[in-house]
Amino acid sequence: MTESRSRVGQSEPPILAxxxxxxxxxxxxALSGVSFQVNRGEVVCLIGPSGSxxxxxxxxxxxxxxxxxxxxxxxxxxxAEKETNVRKLRQRMGMVFQNFExxxxxxxxxxxxxxxTTVLGMAREPAEVRAMELLRKVGLVDKATKHPAALxxxxxxxxxxxxxLAMEPDVMLFDEPTSALDPETIGEVLSxxxxxxxxxxxxxxxxxxxxxxxxxxxxxxxFDKGQVIEEGxxxxxxESAAVPRTRDFLSHxxxxxxxRIEGAQV
Amino acid sequence: MKFEWSVIWDHSDQFLVxxxxxxxLTVLTMALAIPGGLILAFLRLAPVRLVNVAATAFVEFFRAxxxxxxxxxxxxxxxxxxxxxxxxxxTGLLALALNVSSxxxxxxxxxILSIRRGQVHAGxxxxxxxxxxxxHIVLPQAIMRVLPALASTWVSLFKDTSLVSTIAVMELSYxxxxxxxxxxxxxxxxxxxxxxxxxxxxxxxxxVDWVHRRFKVAE
Numbered sequence: 001m002t003e004s005r006s007r008v009g010q011s012e013p014p015i016l017a018x019x020x021x022x023x024x025x026x027x028x029x030a031l032s033g034v035s036f037q038v039n040r041g042e043v044v045c046l047i048g049p050s051g052s053x054x055x056x057x058x059x060x061x062x063x064x065x066x067x068x069x070x071x072x073x074x075x076x077x078x079x080a081e082k083e084t085n086v087r088k089l090r091q092r093m094g095m096v097f098q099n100f101e102x103x104x105x106x107x108x109x110x111x112x113x114x115x116x117t118t119v120l121g122m123a124r125e126p127a128e129v130r131a132m133e134l135l136r137k138v139g140l141v142d143k144a145t146k147h148p149a150a151l152x153x154x155x156x157x158x159x160x161x162x163x164x165l166a167m168e169p170d171v172m173l174f175d176e177p178t179s180a181l182d183p184e185t186i187g188e189v190l191s192x193x194x195x196x197x198x199x200x201x202x203x204x205x206x207x208x209x210x211x212x213x214x215x216x217x218x219x220x221x222x223f224d225k226g227q228v229i230e231e232g233x234x235x236x237x238x239e240s241a242a243v244p245r246t247r248d249f250l251s252h253x254x255x256x257x258x259x260r261i262e263g264a265q266v
Numbered sequence: 267m268k269f270e271w272s273v274i275w276d277h278s279d280q281f282l283v284x285x286x287x288x289x290x291l292t293v294l295t296m297a298l299a300i301p302g303g304l305i306l307a308f309l310r311l312a313p314v315r316l317v318n319v320a321a322t323a324f325v326e327f328f329r330a331x332x333x334x335x336x337x338x339x340x341x342x343x344x345x346x347x348x349x350x351x352x353x354x355x356x357t358g359l360l361a362l363a364l365n366v367s368s369x370x371x372x373x374x375x376x377x378i379l380s381i382r383r384g385q386v387h388a389g390x391x392x393x394x395x396x397x398x399x400x401x402h403i404v405l406p407q408a409i410m411r412v413l414p415a416l417a418s419t420w421v422s423l424f425k426d427t428s429l430v431s432t433i434a435v436m437e438l439s440y441x442x443x444x445x446x447x448x449x450x451x452x453x454x455x456x457x458x459x460x461x462x463x464x465x466x467x468x469x470x471x472x473x474v475d476w477v478h479r480r481f482k483v484a485e
């Protein structure tokens with residue numbers, strides 16, 4: 001068993017900071033004042049019940065959603081400032097979606113190169129060289145000429161990771177990357193993510209994979225009803241959560257401390 | 267009753283010219299109505315209220331009135347009101363193109379709206395601008411998805427070109443009816459006209475069936 005990790009990179013300002021973020025959908029308050037920080041090189045896992053605002057927050061992180069209150073600051077830049085070039089910032093944030101959202105009309109290779117050629121204006125050949133490297137990294141070189149529909153869910157999600165990595169982002173945002181997957185393909189996606197984390201990629205991961213959160217995260221943020229109810233290093237959250245609702249949530253998932261769960265998760 | 271099929275052979279040149287004109291009208295109308303439909307679809311989806319109200323009114327007018335009325339309208343009202351004179355051919359083409367653009371705009375709009383929001387998000391998330399997302403992500407998928415509907419419109423259009431015979435565009439219907447008037451061989455001429463339409467229309471209909479099978483929505 002790997003020892004639980006804890007925060008890193010605290011000597012410099014956070015790469016991504018949420019400060020009292022408020023998001024409403026009509027009368028529904030999806031986020032009511034969410035604050036936490038992500039430091040460079042960290043893996044921060046967001047956990048909590050469905051509908052607690054984790055995914056919404058992730059979409060606010062790269063301005064796919066506008067916020068009604070608070071601030072999202074990425075590399076020192078407030079996303080909501082008028083002069084902020086949101087497109088430039090998004091290029092430095094890779095995003096991986098629950099439903100993959102690969103472009104079904106394009107080949108796997110083109111899915112990975114399209115950002116490079118259309119957004120960065122890279123020529124086709126060097127873009128393809130970089131894309132093939134990334135496909136090698138996620139173990140899908142042999143699928144380069146296929147269309148997404150010919151791939152399994154796990155393979156599609158690995159392509160989606162390669163697509164996001166192609167832009168050489170400073171941070172990767174994962175929105176429940178394994179929730180839509182068959183159980184047998186979850187592992188291959190998690191291991192790609194684990195490898196990324198080991199390489200030092202900054203990652204924000206919304207997940208229900210508690211084993212991943214416990215082993216890979218430096219920091220765990222617990223959401224409930226649009227608020228952060230607790231945050232801390234994984235060891236603390238999973239073994240001695242201070243907030244009763246955190247313990248309730250974890251026990252609902254069948255988490256009763258690591259001894260009883262070992263081998264049962266994932 | 268005795269058939270005089272020789273009438274048809276004697277006028278075969280005219281029939282062929284008429285058939286050519288029918289095809290030309292169909293092709294040119296569609297060539298105008300695809301960009302026209304796309305532009306109208308974008309105007310209807312535009313976030314500016316005035317723009318999309320105007321585009322909606324335009325589309326709903328052309329969808330809800332008979333094509334023959336539109337043909338007459340363009341033929342008589344437009345020149346009188348705006349002091350511009352078109353040839354019969356241009357008039358017919360314009361009326362058809364406006365009409366089919368309206369239908370196409372609804373088709374394109376439905377196609378664009380059928381693409382999941384997540385696809386737009388995925389494009390934006392890698393740093394694309396909204397127009398780039400439209401061009402590279404949404405439109406290619408939307409057009410594939412609406413190809414069967416466009417193909418059906420095509421076949422309707424092919425037959426509807428006959429309506430511009432009312433303003434003396436020399437397409438197949440007009441030519442046939444003229445030959446009928448000259449020869450009084452009503453049955454032979456109408457039969458030949460039907461045969462010609464069918465010979466051209468049937469392969470198109472089969473092609474449309476194939477397009478429907480080939481591009482059936484599958485995800």
